[in-house]
Amino acid sequence: MTKKEAEKKIKELSIEIEHHNRLYYLEDKPVISDYAFDQMLEELLRLEKEFPDLKTTDSPTLRVGGGLTKSFESVAHEYPMLSLSNTYSEEELRDFDGRVSKGLEGEKYEYFCELKFDGVSISLVYEEGKLVRAVTRGDGVRGDNVTLNAKTIRAIPLHTIEKNHPEKFEVRGEIFMPRNVFAALNRELEEAGEETYANARNTASGTMKLQDSAEVAKRKLSCFVYFLLGEDLNVNSQEACVHSLERWGFHVSPTYKKCRNIDEVLDYIKKWEKHREHLPVETDGVVIKVNSLDQQEKLGFTAKSPRWAVAFKYKAESARTRLNAITYQVGRTGAVTPVAELEPIFLAGTTVKRASLHNANEIARLGLHVGDMVFVEKGGEIIPKVTGVDTNVRTGKSSAVKYITACPECGTTLIRREGEAVHYCPNEKGCPPQVTGKIEHFVHRKAMDINSIGERTIHQLFEAGMVRRPSDLYSLSKNDLLKLEGFKEQSSQKVISGIEESKSKPFEAVLFAIGIRHVGKTVAEKLARHFKSMESLMQADVEALLKAPEIGEIIARSVHDFLREKEHVVEIGRLQKAGLKMEIEATEVRVESDKLSSKSFVVSGVFQHYEREQLHQVIEANGGKVLSGVSGKTDFLVAGENMGPSKLEKAQRLGVKIISEDEFRKMLS
DSSP, rough: OOHHHHHHHHHHHHHHHHHHHHHHHHHHOOOOHHHHHHHHHHHHHHHHHSGGGOOTTTTGGGGGOOOOSSOOOOOOOOOOOOOOEEOSSHHHHHHHHHHHHTTTTTTOEEEEEEEESSSEEEEEEETTTEEEEEEOTTSSSSEOOOOHHHOOTSSSSBBBOOOOOOOOOEEEEEEEOHHHHHHHHHHHHHHHTOOOOOOHHHHHHHTTTTTBBBHHHOOEEEEEEEEEEEESOOOOBBHHHHHHHHTTTOOOOOOOESSSHHHHHHHHHHHHHHHGSSSSSSSEEEEEEBBHHHHHHHHOSSSSSBBBBEEEOOOOOOEEEEEEEEEEEEEEEOOEEEEEEEEEEEETTTTEEEEOOOSSHHHHHHHTTTTTTTEEEEEESSEEEEEEOOGGOOOSOOOOOOOBBBBBTTTOOBBTTTOOOOEEOOOTTTHHHHHHHHHHHHHHHTTTTOOTHHHHHHHHHHHSSOOOOGGGGGOOOOHHHHTTTTHHHHHHHHHHHHHGGGSSSSSHHHHHHHHHTTOHHHHHHHHHHHHOOOHHHHOOOOOHHHHTTTTTTTHHHHHHHHHTHOOOOOOOHHHHTTTTBOOOOOOOOOOOTTTTTTTTEEEEBBBOOOOHHHEEEEEEEEOEEEEOOOOTTTEEEEEEBBBOOOHHHHHHHTTOOOOHHHHHHHHHO
16 A cells, blocks of 8 residues: 555544544444444554554544653643532522622523533643643643543544634533443452442542553543633633534533523522432532623632632532441452441431441541541442541540551551552461452352352361362362361262362463452453463563553553462462363354354353353354443343343343344354
C-alpha cells in the first residue's frame, strides 16, 4: 500500500470508527458487532504503525491508551472552576429563589435543572473542533493536565461532529465510573483476594491520576458534560448551551429539565430522589441554574460561587447507633480489615450490625472511641460505613482507639507497605486464616472446583494438622478423612474423588488457584494463553510479563515476585508432582464455518453436550466471538443449567436473546 492510499484508508477508518463509537457509547444504538468494530480498530492500528507520521492527534486509536505520564503538568484555567453553594432543604432552596428574584428586580426568570453526578469535574478545551486539553478542577484556579487519560474515555469526543461552533470553546463535565463497571471491578478484586474499592467516585478520581493511560482505558470510565464556555457561542440560555453540546456530539445526560418556577424545581427534585437509583451512575443531588445567560451575568458571583446557581444535596440514608467494639479480620492475603461492631439498627431496608472502617487512617480521622454514638450511612457504598461521631454525648471515660500492632489470629507484628493504607500480617505460612483462606480459594469452583470440600472441612483438616498448604490435599487418604468428626465411608470417598477429578482442570485454573495477588480468573487465563506453561511464566521477567495482553506494571510485578519466592516455587513443584496441569493444552482453533460471523455470545451454566471451554471453541471456530459478561453488545446468552441469575436478569433487561444449548446447536446445523 502506498502512503497516499494509506492516508485515504486511515481517514475513512477514523471516520467510521468514531461514528460507531458515538452510536454505541453516546446513543446506545450499536449497528455492528463488537468483532467488526475491533477488526476496524486493529486495521487502523496496523496502518498507523506502518505509517506513524499519518497518525493524527484525534485518532480513535488513542482510546486504547498506551502513553505514560511521569507527572501531571499544572495548568491555569482560563475560566475559574468555582464550586456551588449547597442547600439541603426546601426552605433553603426557597431562600435561594428569593435572592434570585430580588437580584433580577422583578424580571421574569426560569430555571434549568440537571442531576449532580458523583464524579470528577473536568474541563475540556477544543480548538478547531478537536480536543486539545483536559484539566481537572484542582483548586478551581489551576488543575492537572490529564489529556492523555481523558482521550481514552470513549464518551469524550476527540472532535466534534458539526463545524458550526466557535474556533475555541471549553466544555465542563463530570467523569464517572458507571455502577456496573464499578461492581465488575470489585468482583475482579474479590476473586484475586484483594481489598475492594469503597465507592465509585474515589475510584474514578484515582483512575484519572494513573500514569499509564492503557490502564485508564481498561477502567471504562464515562463522562457527562453540562456546561459550555467561550466567546461567540451564539446562545442565550443554559438550555441552548446543552442543545449545542448535544448537536456537536457530546454526551449529555437526558435527565435535564427546564422549570418555570421554584415549585417545578421541587417537583423535579422529588421525582429524581425516587428514580435516581435506576441510573447507570451515582448521583448526590440536583444543580439548579437560572436559565438565561444574560440574567446569570446580571446576578454575578460571590468570591466563591455564582449567585445564579445552587446545588441541592440529597441526604444519604443515615442513622445513629452505639459502637460496641472494633474487630479485625484477616484475609487470605494477610490484609487486616477493621470492622465496627454496632448496636443493631434498621437502615435502608436492612438491619445493620456491622460497618466498614477500611483502615487505620479512617479510624484516626474519625477519632473513634469504643462506646461512641456514631453515624452510619448507606449511600453509594458497597456496605454501610461509619461517617462520624456524636461527640456531644461522649462520657469522657473512654479513650481513643489504638490500631492493633499484632495479628489478631497469630500474634505476628503487622507491617504496612509503603504507599498502602492497609496493614498486613506477614506470617503467610502460619497465620490460620491466611492458610485456610488460601486453601478455600484453591478449591473454589472457579479454581480447582473441588466442591466436596467446604469451609468446615478445611478448618477440620487444618486443626488436625493434615493440611497446611493446597498440595497437602493430594496426599490425603480415605483413612485420614475417617478420623475427622462427621465423616463416614461415603463422604470420605466423595472428597477423595473430588480431589482426584481436580487434576483434570486446565492450566489456567491452576494458575488462578495458587493465589497470586492481583491475578483473578480473567488475568490467569490471559497469562496462561500468552506463556503456555508454568515453566515459561516462571522464567519471565517483568518486561516479558508486561508484553502479555492487558498486563500492567502492578500485576507484572506481583506475578514476578510471587514466582521468585522459594516457598511458592516448592509448592508449585509439589502440585506438579501431584499431577496438576502446568501447561495449556494445545487447542488450535479450526475454522469450520462463518455461520456465527459477527455474532457475540456469553456462555453461562452447565451443558449436556459441551464443557464450557469446548463451547467457547465451537463458537470461535464458526466465526463468533465469546464475551465474558453480558452487555449491550451481546447478541446471545447461551443458557445452561444452574446459570448465574445476575447474567439472566441483565440479559432480560438489555433485551439480549437467550437461547438454550439445543437452539445453539440448531444455529450450526
